Amino acid sequence: MFQVRIHGRGGQGVVTAAELLSVAAYLEGKHAQAFPSFGSERMGAPVVSFCRIDDKEIRLREPILEPDALIVQDPTLIKAIDVCQGLKPGGYLLVNSNRSLSDLHLDAVAKQLPAGHVLTVPASELALKHVGRPLPNAALLGAFARLTGIIQLQSVAAAIRDAFPEKIAAANIAAATAAHDAVASADAVAAA
C-alpha cells in the first residue's frame, strides 16, 4: 500500500488534490481511498488531506501517520508545523516552491531520503501561468506522477478532465504537464 499525505492551506485545493489522486489511481484499476482532515478550518488555515493507493481493497480507516510520500502545497507551513512527521525512510517529499531545499531548510530531511526522492516545483507559478490563479494542486500532481511513478500523467489528466469543466480542466492539465516535464528535464540534467 502507498500512502500520501498532502499539506496545504484552506482554499488551495488540498482536498481536491487527494481526490484527484485517488481517481487517477482508480482509472488505472487500482484501489484508492481519499479523505480530508475534517474540521471547520478557514481559507488560509493549515489543512491536511490523505490518499491511499493499493492493488487490493483498502480497509484501513486511520489517518495516515507514516506516509510514503508527502506533498507540501505551501512551503510557509514548514515553519509553522512539522510536515515531515512520520515520513518513511524510503519516502518521497514534493514541495511547491521556486526556492531551493536549503532555502527551505530541508537539507537535513533530504539527506535522510534516497537520492532523487526530494523535489521542489514552482507549482504556484505554473498555475498562475496556465490557470491564472495560484492553485498549485494540479501542477503538483503532475510532478508527483513523474517523481514517484505511482501513477501516470495521463491518468492525472483524465482525473482532472472528470472533475472540471472543459476550459478549466484544459488549463489545469497544461499546468500538470508543465510540472511533469520540468521534473523530467531536471532528471535528465541530473542523469547527464
Added chain:
Amino acid sequence: MTHPFAISLDVGTSLANLTGSWRTSRPVYVDRLPPCNHVCPAGENIQGWLYHAESGDYETAWRTLTTDNPLPAVMGRVCYHPCENACNRAQLDEAVGINSVERFLGDVAIRNGWRFAQPPSATGKRVLVVGAGPSGLSAAYQLRRMGHAVEIHEAGPFAGGMMRFGIPKYRLPRDVLDAEISRIVDLGVGIKLNSKVDRIVESMQAGGFDAAFLAVGAHIGKRSYIPAGSAAKILDAVSLLRSMEGEEQPLLGRRVVVYGGGNTALDAARTAKRLGATEAIIVYRRTRDRMPAHDFEVEEALQEGIMMKWLSTIKRMDEGVLTVEKMQLDSTGFPQPTGEFETLETDSLVLALGQDVDLSLLDGVPGLEIKDGTVQVAANMMTGYPGIFAGGDMVPSERTVTVAIGHGKKAARHIDAWLHGAAYAPSSAHELASFDKLNTWYYADAPKTVRPMLEVARRQSTFEEVQGGLDETNALYEARRCLSCGNCFECDNCYGVCPDNAVIKLGPGKRFQFNYDYCKGCGVCAQECPCGAIRMVPEEI
C-alpha cells in the same frame, strides 16, 4: 486550571495562533510623490506645507515653504501654478487652491513680521550673484543659508528684476515685493544697486569671489521692422512696463494697439487701459486658443474691456492709422497672409514680441557656449567656465518667476557642492502618486473657494490689486482639501479596517506599523487607504 476543562478558555489564548503564516502577500507602507510637488518648477514641498497649514500651524507651514522658496507672497500672486493643473483633486471636484494658500501664508508672514533663521556658521566662501531678479534672489537666499557670503550686483535702481519691471502693480503690489526682498537682505545678503557687471571674470577677481551665479533678466524688448511714418508712436512693452516704475507716466493716447499674444502683451494692454486709454486693442496673428498667454489673464483682460483682433499682422503705421493684413491658419496651424488689408485707428503701438537678455557681460569669457540668445549650462547649472553658474531668463527654459526661483535654488545647491569640491546628488524621487492609487471615497466633496476679485470699474481705472486673498477660515478650508496623495496622513483607516488587528498604531506623527505575526495579507488596508500609501507585495514562496 481554574475552570472546567476545554469548554472554557482563558482570555488572550488565541495570541498563540500566529495567523501571519497564512499570508501570501504582505502590505507595506510606502511614500509616493504627490503630483503637485512633482511639477512645481520651484521644487516646493507643497503637500508638506499644506499638512501644517491644515492644522492651523501657519508658521511651520511658512517655514517649510520657504526652505524652497523665499518669496511665497509674490509666488502666491504671480505663479501660474502648474501644481493646480496636476492636482489629483481636480479629477474629484476642483484642484486644491494651492496658490491662494501660498499667498495667504506669505501675507500672514509679512503681517506677523516672521524672519528667516540666521545661517548657523560662515564657510568663508564668497559668491557673486548678478541680477536681483527672482532667480538671483533665490540663489542668494539659499547660498546665504548655507553659510556663504553673498553679494548681489543689480544693474537697475531697485531689486526685484522682472518682478518689478515686468509685472504690473495690479498683479503684484510693490509693498509685498519689497517686504519679501528686505527679508532676504536681513538674512545678510548684500545688494549693490545701479552696479552693472560688464566683465564677469574681472568683477569676480576684483571682489575676490569664489563663484558666481548669473541671473540677468530678459529686459530687452524684441523689435521687428514695421514701416512707419515720422509721427507714428511705437514703443515696446518692456519699456512701457518699466517706465511705470518711474516718476512720470508714459503718454499713450486714447487708442492703443498692442502687438503680440503673450502675457506681456496682455500686461501692456491692461496697463494702457489703466493709464486712461478708451480703446486698448490686442492684435495677434493667430487665434485665441493659440495664444501663449494664460487663459485666465485673457479672461481678466476681456472683462476689463480690452479688445482682441485675431488673425492679423501689422504691415505699416502712419500717424493715427495702422494697416493690418488678415491672416488665415494653414493645415499646420501656421498663419498665412490673405492679401486682404484693413486699417485701424490708433494713437500708439506697443510691441510685445518677446524679450532678449543682455549677455554683454560674458564677452570674452572662455569656454562659454551661447545659443539663441541664451547661455548653455550643464545639468548642474554651471556654464562652460568653471565657477560661473547661470539661471533664469539667461538659460534655455520657460521664462517664469517660478522657474527662475527653481533655478536659483538648484544652482545654489550645486554651487555649494562645487565650493566644497563635491558634487550635489539630488535624492531619487519616489514613484508618482497618480489618481488611480487613491481611494477617494473617504474625501468629502468640497468645491474650491474662489478668491475675491476687484470689481471691473476700479480695475479699468486704478492699479489696485485685481485678485484678493483668502481669509483664515477659507485658507484653512482650502488647505484641508489636500488629499495628501501618496503619503500617510494618519487617518487610521488601515488601523481600523484590519480584520485581524494586525496594524499597530504608533501614536501622533509616528504613523503605523504592520504586525506580520497576525497579518493574513487580505489587502483590505491597501484597498481602503485613501491616499495610496500602502502597497501589497507578494510573499516569496
Added chain:
Amino acid sequence: MNDRTTTLDATQKLHFYQKGTFTVGNRLVSDQQRAVQASIDRSNALTCGHRACQGCGEALGARYAMDAAMRATGGNVIAVNATGCLEVFTTPYPETSWQTPWLHSLFGNAAAVATGVAAAMRVKGRPEVRAIAQGGDGGTTDIGFGCLSGMFERNDDVLYICYDNEAYMNTGVQRSSATPPAARTATTPAMGPEPGNVFGTGKSVPKIAVAHGIPYVATATVADLHDLERKVMKAMGIHGARYLHIHVPCPLGWGSASQDTIRLARLAVECGLFPVFEAEHGVVTGSRKIRRQVPVAEYLQPQRRFAHLFSSDAGKNRIAHLQAIADRNIAEYHLLDAEGEA
C-alpha cells in the same frame, strides 16, 4: 453616551472637513471625537489569532460593534454567541480571541440565553453589566428566530446583533432566508431555469423587529464605521430590546476578493440593495443617504455568486429585477433625499 455620539455626529459636519470626514480617524479632532476604532487603546474585544478567512467582514463587524459597546458601557459587557462562523473561528479549543466574558450555547437560542444573562445581572444587583447577543443571519433570521421574537416581545434588556453575510457560511455556503435572490449557494446552484436563489418575497428581520415596536432597531455596514459605532453607542444608551443588523461581506461565500470586503459593503449601500436606517418604538426615524448612487450591477459584478447573471440574456432580466428591488428600497427609505430628511 448619547451626548458623546451626537457631538461626534456634529463634529463630522463642523470640523472633519474634506480629509477625515469618512475615514476612521482624523488628527484634526480631539481623541474624544474620534471613532472608537481610531483609539490607540480601544478594547479589541475580538483580538488577534482568530481563524477567520482573509478579509472576513464578520470578524471586522464584530470587533467594531463590541469595541463600541465596551466604550459605551465602560467595559461592562457580556456577549452571548449563536453557533456559526463567528463562534467557530473565535473559540476553537484551546484558543479564544474574545477579551470580553463570552458564552456560546446553541445555534438557535442566543437571544434567550442573553435574556437569562440580563436577568441574572438584574437579580445580582449589577444592572450596569449589559448583555449582547450576536449571531449570523442563519442563527438570527432562521433557526434563532423564535427566541429572537420572544426576547423582542418581552422587551428584555438585550442588544441583539446580527452579522448578516447572507448565507450559512460555516457549513459551506448554504442558502439562508437572508440570501438575496439569484445568489448562488451550495443549495441554490447556478443551474436550471431559475439559477441561484429564488426570487421569493424576502424576509426583512429589521422590519420584523420594527413591527415588535421595540425601543431601537438599526441596520449598519462595515463600510460606514462612524454610523455603526454611533448606532451601537445609542443602542447601549437605551434599555430594553434592541436590534442591530450589520451587513458583513464574506469573501468565501460571495466569491469576492479578500481586499474587496469593505468596498462591497459600500456598494451594497450605494446601489440601494442594503438600506441603512434607524427606527425607534416601531417607527422608522431616518436613513443613511446614498452618496454616489451606482447601478446594482456594479455591486453584483465582483461577486462570483452572481457571475451567472452576467453570462446570459436571462441574467440581464434578473439584474433588472434586482435593480427594481433596490429602487423600491430607495423609495421606501428615502435613500436619495437630501441629508436630514427622514
Added chain:
Amino acid sequence: MLKQIEGSRAMAEAIGLCRPEVICAYPITPQTHIVEGLGEMVRTGEISKCEFINVESEFAALSVAIGASAAGARAYTATASQGLLYMAEAVYNASGLGLPIVMTLGNRAIGAPINIWNDHSDAMAVADSGWMQLFAETNQEAADLHIQAFRLAEELSMPVMVCVDGFILTHAVERVDIPEQADVDAYLPPYEPVQVLDPQDPISIGAMVGPEAFTEVRYLQHYKQTLALRLIPEYAAAFKKQFGRDSGGLLRSYRCEDAELIVVAMGSVNGTIKDTIDEMRADGLSVGLVTLVSFRPFPTAALREKLVRALNVVVIEKSLAVGMGGPLANNVDLALRNVAGAPQVHSVIAGLGGRPITKTSLHRVLRGAFVQPWEGSHFLDLNEKIVAKELHYVRKVRRSGPTAENLLRRLGQAEKAAV
C-alpha cells in the same frame, strides 16, 4: 409545617424556599401548576430577589436558564413530555457546559398518539443527556428532593432533573410537611459557581472542542456522576439530620431481607407495590421491593448488593424502549452483569399513557412470577383481544388506517357488546 396541599403547590413552595433567582416558565401539562405557583409567589414577594420570565417555548425556557446560570444565578425551570423533547438540544447543552440548573419533570407520555397522562417515556428519552435524574415516590419526597437537588447540582456543577409522576403526584392533594426557611437556608448554602461570566474576570465559555479533547470532556462529565453516587446518600443523611425525615438517597428497600423475589420500581407506583407486597407476605410469599430514587447516576453497586441474594427480580416500569423492551429492566441487568448465580430478571411494562396500575393487576403478575417466570417483557393489562383483532385487520387491509383510532373504535364496540 404540615399542610394538606396539592403536590405541585408543595413543590412550588419547596422550590421557593431554595431562593431561586431566575425562574423560566412555559406551560405544559402536567407541570403547569408548579410554575403558576412560583409566579404567584414571586408576585406576592414570598420569593424575593427573583426574576420570573414567561418565555415563548421550552427551548427558550431552558436557554434562559442556561444564560442565567452561566451568569451566576440559581436557575430553575419545569417541563414535561413533548416540552422536554422540544428543549432536548438545550438539555444536552446545559449538562455539557456544567451548569447546575434544577428542572422539575412532570412525567408524562410522549405522542403520537397524543396523550397527556403519566408515564416515564419523557425521562427515559433524555436519561443519557448528562443530567442527574431523581424520581420521587411521594409529594413529600418530591418537595424534599428539590432542596437536595439544588445542593447536589451546585456542588458538582451539574444539572438535576427531579422526576415527578404527572397527575398522580402533581395533582394529588395530600399531607406534606413544608420545611421552614431557616432549615432550608441551613441545609442549602448560597450558590457559589465554579465559573461565571464577569467583566472583571472574563472567560469564554462554550468552546468548540475537537477529537483531541472531547473524550476527556465526556469522561469528566461521567466521573462527576460517579461522585454523585457518594454525595446523594450523604446529602440524604444530612437532610434527615436537618429535617428529621428520610427522603431521597440512591435507593430504598422494603422487606427485602431474605426475599426470594424482589420488585424494582421508580416513582409513585412504589406505594401501591408496597401494599401489594404486604398482602403477599401475609400469604407467605417471600417478596420485597427496591425503590430506585436515582436513575442517573445509576447506583449499580448498591442495587447489586440489594438484589444479589434473590432468585427472581421483577422490574416494573412506566416506559418502553420500542423494539428493545424496558429500559429500567435493562439497567437492572447491568447491575447483575457478570455476577455468578445472579437472579433471573423479568420485565413488566405498566401504566403507559396513564393506565392505572392496580393492586389486582400487580397481584396477578407478581404471583405469576413465583409460578411461571417469563422471558422478555410482560405488558401489564394488555388487551390482547383488541390487539389481535387489529393485527388481523392490518394483515387483511393495506390501507388499514391509524391504529389508535381503530383500537378506540373496537373498545367502543366491546363495551356495547358487554351491555
